Amino acid sequence: MTADPAPAPAVSHVSTRSVDPADRVDFWEDYNRRALVGLTCSPYSEQGLLASQTNVSLRGLRLAEIAGNEHVIERTPRTCRALPKESVFATLLTAGEAVFFHAGGCLSVRAGDLVLYDTRRSYLFGFPSTMRQLLVDIPGEVFAERCLAGGVAAPMLFGGDSATEGVLVSTLRSVLADWARGCGSGDPARTEATVLDLVRSLAAARMGDRSEPPTRPSQLAVAQEYVVRHLSDPRLCAEQVAEAVGVSTRHLSRIFTPAGVSPSRYILEQRLAKAREQLGDPQARHLTVAEVAHRWGFASQAHFTRVFRDRFGQTPGEARPVPARSGQRRRGTPMG
Structure with missing residues (x-):
């Protein structure tokens, strides 16, 4: 008897663009009060508040992707009392910059930084x-x-204080972005566990607590993210990935068990997929096959051609789009 597949996460999306400018702030505050947290909003653009929000449910977690123009949101002590909320928010800024004021001071936040804070304060x-x-x-x-x-x-505030911290934040962003775009793969429960473990690893390290090592799901996510970011490095190998994750190469193989491939095979598959994507892009026709191979970390064109043919049943040259012949008659164009 097979288990039923995990249900798809519930998704909702709102935007203020279709709302009358005079009503946008009230609309935004009311939606956030129901979907996330009670707050007040003040726009600083002549256009008024132009904002959108997509919400995804990951089991016991709520993921939101929020975009907008210049504005300020505030959760005052009065709001905390009137609209209590007992959650910890992990906010990862992916574009723009921000300032975060709290009772103890002010944080300057740049794109790529993560802020962890308690909604009761x-x-x-x-x-x-x-x-x-x-x-x-x-x-x-x-x-x-x-x-x-x-x-x-x-x-x-987490950013790039250390290489390990940077990898964890980057991995968290990659995992969350896939689900926010609606292309997250795998079981939402596994994703929830990965997200919580990544947040735990960041917070525990900041507090000096390293008693519990990361779990395999988060280690796999970190390893896969590291591979994706270093595909162009011809020296990338399982040993290098293992060192970045902080495990032995033998343990790395066990971490990759859920992926169904070995670490070395995963690296090769990712390189081949990226190379095939670029070969099929008409905008990349100026690149030779050798240049594409080099760009994605293959040591030689001969090796690239061989493994590409083994994987896809065609040569790299055959994977390129066929250019239109000069002088070819357009469909529907009369002759004469």
Whole structure:
């Protein structure tokens, strides 16, 4: 008897563009009050508030992708009392810049940075230009049980303070972006576990707690993200990936068991997929096959051609689009 497939995550999407400019702020505040958290919003554009939000349910977590023009959102002490919310938000800024004011000070946030904060405490998030962010709503009890028992006493900012931190944040962004775009693969429960483990790894390291090692789902996500970002490096190999993840090559093979391929095969498959995609792009016709092979980390054109034919049943040259013949008569054009 086979288990039923995991249900697709529920998705909702709203935008203020179709709302009368005079009603946009009320519309936005009311939607966020129901979907995420109670807050007040102040736009700073002559166009008014132009914002959109996509919400995805990942089991016990809520993922939101939010985009907008310049504006400020604030959760005041009064709002915290009137509209209580016991969650920890992990907000990853993917475009623009921001300032995050809280009781203990101010954080400057750049694209690529992650802010972890408690919704029970007041804050102000200001965006001076067009912005986009990925936000994970983690219920307080879930965060305490699976991330950090003591909770978040003060907001934490994660960026590139260390190579390990940068890899974890980058991996989290990759995992969340796929689901926000509606192309997340796999079981939502596995994704939920991966997200929580990545957040736990970041928060625990910041608090000096390294007692619990990352779980295999998050290690696999980190390894896959590392591979994708280093495909053009011809030296990329299983040993290099294992070192980046902080495990032995033997353990890395066990981590890749759910993927159904070995680490070396995964690297090769990703390189071949990227090369095939570029070969089929009419905009890349100026690149020779050798240049495409080099761009995706293949040591030689001969090796690239051989493994490409083995994988796809055609040579790299045959995978390229056939250019239209000069002087070829267009369909429907009369002769004479």
